[in-house]
Amino acid sequence: MHKKLFLIGLLIIGCEKNSETDKNYDSSQKKIPNDIRWVTKSSEYDILCQQIYKNAWDNLSKILQKSDSNSCIVMDLDETVLDNSQYQIDLFASNESYNPESWSKWVNLKQAKLVPGAKKFIDNVRETDVNIIFLSNRMAKNQEPTIKNMKDLEILHSNDMFLLRIDKEDKKHIRREEIINGTGRMSQKGPLKVLAYFGDARHDFPDPNDYFIFGHNMYMFPNPMYGKW
């Protein structure tokens, strides 16, 4: 009897050890780097993102609820709303680093998932009259698969606007100006008041000032997997 229990115990420990080890390795048994593992496996990343979205809603709900359709929030997509960690795992497994071709292929697979907390926050914004503008450096030619991916994730609304990148010169600050001034791609809609910005990189935000303040109406998400540091 004791021997049986001992063997069962060993089996359980063995299984736990295996699952502990498996989650740290990719399909070819190479150990996934810490940055990707932190995003994909840690409860800390999950909690942190949910915490940021919760704080954002707690701080912004009143102003959003009393604002009209001449206002918007501006959200980056990748690693702010959409989780592309699987692309990073795939790159690692094939010994590649980021390149526009493989990235475009990934975008066209439409398999991005959601950053924790994003859907709940976006659902809350839908209850208000405020527009959401997705301002992303995904290429404009990939708008269709991006929209399909977001539709599948049930975060798309017919009023959503997309300001994706046309070319290298089409920097984010140029598109932010178009929103504020109602020019270029925003000329049909007219100028909108931006109530908040969301992103995972410094270039997703204007310079802070008396109105735009990190932690108040600008929210930065953690992304240790890539960026310009």
Ligand SMILES: [Mg+2]
């Ligand atoms: Mg991003």
